[in-house]
Amino acid sequence: MSETFTGKVWTLGDDIDTDIIIPTEYLALKTVQDMAPYAFSPLRPELAAQIQPGDVIVAGKNFGCGSSREQAPEIIKALGVRCVIARSFARIFFRNAINNGLLLIENSDLRDAVTEGDTIEVCVGEKIVHKDREFPIASLPQNLMDILNAGGLVKAMRRLNGLEG
Amino acid sequence: MGQTIIEKIISRNVGHAVRPGDIVTVNVDRVMIHDIFIPFVADKFEEMGFSKLWDPNRVVLIYDHLVPASQVDDTRHFRVGNAFVEKYGLMHIHRSDGICHQLMTEALYVKPGDIVFGTDSHTTTYGCVGAFSSGIGYTEMASILGTGTLWIKVPETIRVEIEGELPANVTSKDVILTLIGDLRADGATYQALEFCGDTIERMSVASRMTMSNMAVEAGAKCALFTPDEKTAEYCEIELTERERSLVGDPDASYVRTIHYRAEDFVPVLACPSQVDNIHPVSEFAGTAIDQVFIGSCTNGRLEDLQRAAAVLKGKKVAPFVKLIVTPASRKIYNQALEDGTFAVLAEAGAIITHPSCGLCCGRTGGILSDGERVVATNNRNFLGRMGTSKVEIFLASPATAAACAAAGKIVEP
Numbered sequence: 001m002s003e004t005f006t007g008k009v010w011t012l013g014d015d016i017d018t019d020i021i022i023p024t025e026y027l028a029l030k031t032v033q034d035m036a037p038y039a040f041s042p043l044r045p046e047l048a049a050q051i052q053p054g055d056v057i058v059a060g061k062n063f064g065c066g067s068s069r070e071q072a073p074e075i076i077k078a079l080g081v082r083c084v085i086a087r088s089f090a091r092i093f094f095r096n097a098i099n100n101g102l103l104l105i106e107n108s109d110l111r112d113a114v115t116e117g118d119t120i121e122v123c124v125g126e127k128i129v130h131k132d133r134e135f136p137i138a139s140l141p142q143n144l145m146d147i148l149n150a151g152g153l154v155k156a157m158r159r160l161n162g163l164e165g
Numbered sequence: 166m167g168q169t170i171i172e173k174i175i176s177r178n179v180g181h182a183v184r185p186g187d188i189v190t191v192n193v194d195r196v197m198i199h200d201i202f203i204p205f206v207a208d209k210f211e212e213m214g215f216s217k218l219w220d221p222n223r224v225v226l227i228y229d230h231l232v233p234a235s236q237v238d239d240t241r242h243f244r245v246g247n248a249f250v251e252k253y254g255l256m257h258i259h260r261s262d263g264i265c266h267q268l269m270t271e272a273l274y275v276k277p278g279d280i281v282f283g284t285d286s287h288t289t290t291y292g293c294v295g296a297f298s299s300g301i302g303y304t305e306m307a308s309i310l311g312t313g314t315l316w317i318k319v320p321e322t323i324r325v326e327i328e329g330e331l332p333a334n335v336t337s338k339d340v341i342l343t344l345i346g347d348l349r350a351d352g353a354t355y356q357a358l359e360f361c362g363d364t365i366e367r368m369s370v371a372s373r374m375t376m377s378n379m380a381v382e383a384g385a386k387c388a389l390f391t392p393d394e395k396t397a398e399y400c401e402i403e404l405t406e407r408e409r410s411l412v413g414d415p416d417a418s419y420v421r422t423i424h425y426r427a428e429d430f431v432p433v434l435a436c437p438s439q440v441d442n443i444h445p446v447s448e449f450a451g452t453a454i455d456q457v458f459i460g461s462c463t464n465g466r467l468e469d470l471q472r473a474a475a476v477l478k479g480k481k482v483a484p485f486v487k488l489i490v491t492p493a494s495r496k497i498y499n500q501a502l503e504d505g506t507f508a509v510l511a512e513a514g515a516i517i518t519h520p521s522c523g524l525c526c527g528r529t530g531g532i533l534s535d536g537e538r539v540v541a542t543n544n545r546n547f548l549g550r551m552g553t554s555k556v557e558i559f560l561a562s563p564a565t566a567a568a569c570a571a572a573g574k575i576v577e578p
Contacts, residue, residue, distance in 0.1 A: 015350050015439060019547040024526040027201055028231065028238050042549035062351035065384065066547060068286045070205065070302035091355050091386055092286055096302035143188055143316060153304045154212050157311065161214035 003124045007056035007082045010047065011116045012040075014060035018093065021064065021072040032074040039075045053080025056122070058114050060086065064093025073097035083122060085110055098144050099153035110135050167414025169322035170389040171357040174297045174411065178280055185321040185420075190314050193223070194296075195274055197283035199265045200228040202303045204245040206284065209307035218253050219313035225257040225274050226250060227265040230522040235529040263494025263520035266290040266378060266462035270370075271494055276400055277392035277408045282309060287462055287544065289385060292358075292377035293370055294400055295392040295411045300381065320357045320386045321420035323348075324413060327364040329427035334578045336472065337372035338464055338542065338562035340364075340425075341379045342433050346443025347423070354384030356420060359413050364427040365390065370399040371466040378463045379544050382440040432577050434540075435560035438548045446565055449575045455537040457482075457570040458551075459563050460491025460518075461525040464542035467492075469563040470501050474509040476567035476578060482514035483573025489531050491518045513571070527551045540569045 019042065026038045039048040057076070063086035064072055073096045076084060083103035097104050103124065113130055114120065121129040125139035140148070150156040158164040168176065176182050178191045198206050203226060218224055226246055231239040243260070250258050259268055266287050269275050277295035282288065284306050291298035301315070309315050325344060345352075358380050365373070373390045380388030390396075391412045397404040413419075432446040459465075459473050470492060482488045490510055492498040498520055501507045507517055523529030525543040533539055533552035539559070541551065546558035561569070564578035 017545075017547045019545070019550050023549050024230075024528055028236060028242065030238070030241075042547075042554040062354065062384065065350055066286065066545065068202075068284055068288075068300040068302055070202075070304060088351055088354065090351070090384055092300050092302065095305060099302060099304045141188065153308055154209055157213035157215070157308050160312075163214040 004121065005082060006119055006121045007054050008052070009056050009058050009114050009116060009118045009120055010051060011111070011114060012057060012059040015062045015065055016059055017066035018064060018069050018072045019066055022069065022075050027069060027071060032071055032078045035071055036075050036078045039079060048079060051079045051081060054082050055080065056082055056120060057084045058086070058111055059084065060111055061088045063089050065090035068092045070096045070100065073100050073102045077102045085128065087111060098147055101148060101152035103148070105137050107135050107137055166418070167416035169357065169413045169417045169419065170295065170359050170391065170411050171297055171320060171322055171387060172417070174278055174280065175317070175319055177278065183319045185319050187319045188316060189319065190316050191280050193282060193309050193313055193315055194279040195223050195225065195281045196306060196309055197225045197227060197265055197269055197281070197285070197288065198306060199230055199285055200232065200242045200246060201230045202284040202306070203249060204242055205303040206306050206310070207245055207249045209304050210310050213307055213311060215311035218310050221254045221256050224255055224310065225269065226255055227259045227268055228261065229264045230526065230528060232261050232521045235523070261495070261519070263496070264462045264465065264522055267465070267493035267497070270294055270399070271496060273401060276402060277396060278411055282306070282315060286381045287378050289381045289388050290374055290378040290462060292380065292388040293373040293390055294396050295390055295408065297387050297389070299386050318355070320355055322357045322359050322413070323353055324359050324361065324419045324422040325425070326422065327360070327362040327425045327427055329364055331364060331427045331430055334432055334564060335430045336562040336564055337368055337375045339430055339433050341376040342435050342443050342560065343430060344423070345379065345383045345441050346433070348383040350382065350439060350441040351384045353380070356385055358385045358388040360388065360390050361413065366393065369468060370395050371468045374466065375463055382544060432562060432565050434565070434575070435546050437557040437559065438546055440544070440546060440560065446561065446575060446577045449559070450577065452575040453538065454486060454540055454569055454574055456531065456533060456539040457486060457488045457566050458491070458524050458531060458539060458541035458543065459488070459566050460493065461543035462493055463544040464563050465491055465493030465497065465520070467497050467500050467506070469542065470497070470506045470510070473563045473567035474506045476564055477513040477571055478509050480513055480571045482570045486570055486573050487531070488513070488515045488570040489518060489524060490515045491524055492520045494520050524551065540566050540575065542566050
């Protein structure tokens, strides 16, 4: 997957937890679309309405720490976020994002270099380009790429059950 | 080459020796799904094209976060759950018996050496009996329900040795909070914690549960204790060589070893709004509070309630402070009724609730508003978790929480 795209950057700090991404009180709403307007509301209530499809979130370390709620990556995807770039990701959030086809990229240096509103270019599995500076990024292990390439774990299982080619 | 506990458990499961970094597919011994996520698990399971569970005897469904319902829509979760039970023949369902992480070991669903996954991050709790247990999302849960397997990356292990006698006013909650403060919130991400030392050996299974429960707050994938006679009694099993061998080998490879002298621990608080923002209770002495919460899957066990009662015996909760006590299960509720613990707490002015998750995640009762301050024994003090985002949550041991309730301000127990 040597895909390249550009996106406008929204910046967040360290330890953005799942209660910030979506507070528990909204988890019993019926769909992730119903929940999406409340994304990041404890920290930045206006943010969910400002994010446009194709935008990119750039955060600090331990993004997605906290609960196992899978709505967290689903909502970020529902807002149209193209990918999340962070210094590091919490374990469960990382698995949930891959299983839902949300691209995550680990990079230590980009967060300090970008300002909110900047535009970056992402060459998946290769590099990020920001104002003529290049930030190399690693590619994911093959078993995770297989899930991402299948379009998420649901589609991978449908294939297993002979429902998709 | 020796192995750590987690390496032994995974090696046995897959039938060959594994090393950290290996990606393997494990056979799952048991899974737990709770009420918040059952509608999503059910949807994904059917969307994936499965028509039967891989093994109904290995699936446990527990209603705890939404019991009893506080919003009309909550009842949908019970209807969907009940329909799923009926359609696929689930054999183990608890509709109001307590909090999932208490019930999984208390109701004997988890044994030492098992591999268990749950739709909740605090699934790490079952490491208290020497099981590899970890939280996953609902899509992965749906795939396990169909296949009975999950891919995992074998984690590296951090060994935590604690030796000596803990001070009388220190509990295992202070120990795990101190460790999280030292490791930081991401200090054990993707890694296993392994606890050992004579302090750990003397701890009750309940005290160990508090520690394995909170290991995820340092990012850990799991947190393991070697099964011993206390474990065997709690799990109602005979200890065999299989369980006894779940100990870190002397020549096992650890990514890091941390050593503590038990005598050095002091009562601590996790201060707003990060679990790794740890300070001695004494630093905040005198700070006024509005509410105290004693309960949750972290500290809602009988020994926790008894400790609180010992502090509050013959005293009253301070005026203007609400003390809310939530036992972790119905069994504990009944034990605390029978041994007089609840009588002492009620006499002191505590509000005693049914066993559930409600308060811990700001879902039912005990909600706080802007500018209010709570001392709580649960596991997270995230922004907005127990009310508005301007509530200050201090996490503490049951002994500290009870002392604060009586004083109406933050004090050392």
